Amino acid sequence: MRKPLVAGNWKMNLLVADAVKLANALKPLVQDVTGVEIVVCPTFAALHAVGKALEGSNIAMGAQNCYPKESGAFTGELSPQMLLDVGCSWTIIGHSERRQYFHESDAFLNEKLKFALASGLKVMFCIGETLEERKSGKMNDVLTRQVTDGLAGLSEEADFDRVAVAYEPVWAIGTGVTATPEQAEEAHRFVRGLLEDQFGGNVSEKVRIQYGGSVKPDNAAELMAKPNVDGSLVGGASLKADGFAGIVKASA
């Protein structure tokens, strides 16, 4: 059994005081939830304060990105070591907004992934096709490339305890258009097959594949009911404590 992983990506939203307020509002709403791993990913600026607010709770914290060096002349970047220092146990890598707006390649994301894991972080590694790629029949090719190149070089057992794959069709992110549970299941099954081809059955059976793209409290349960959907990565709906708590509970 794979334990569902539900993560909120707060993106570039909330000043520190509002981020702490959201974390504090969320804590009592999910404190009795068992059987779901819960993560929130605030902005870099709010990590330290939110990390303090979450101490002793059942909510872990993640960053939205990291740079694959420990320290040095990399203006504007943060290392995994710095993220661990402020209380992160997770980071997102390869979100479609990083791929699209910041032109992060599969090779660079693979470098980040390996460095983050070696540094002790757990990673939600995002993949997903654009609408154009889906419509032109290239979805499977895109997912194959993102999985094959993005996860290249990971070592079977050790690394995959700490990696989740987030399938996030780009056309469903922030658009209000959710993949149907059938579309999500089809893509997740395909990705699990890629993992099996690349890393074998033990890995493919244990890796959690989250769905992301306009997940809301009222569609989370039907997505989670699919056998290959092991949680969600939630953007917009994670900015409201009751909405995110509803998604967490629907995933339990």
Ligand code: PEP
């Ligand atoms: C995301 O940012 O990963 C995401 C899925 O956003 P939203 O839930 O708003 O579509």
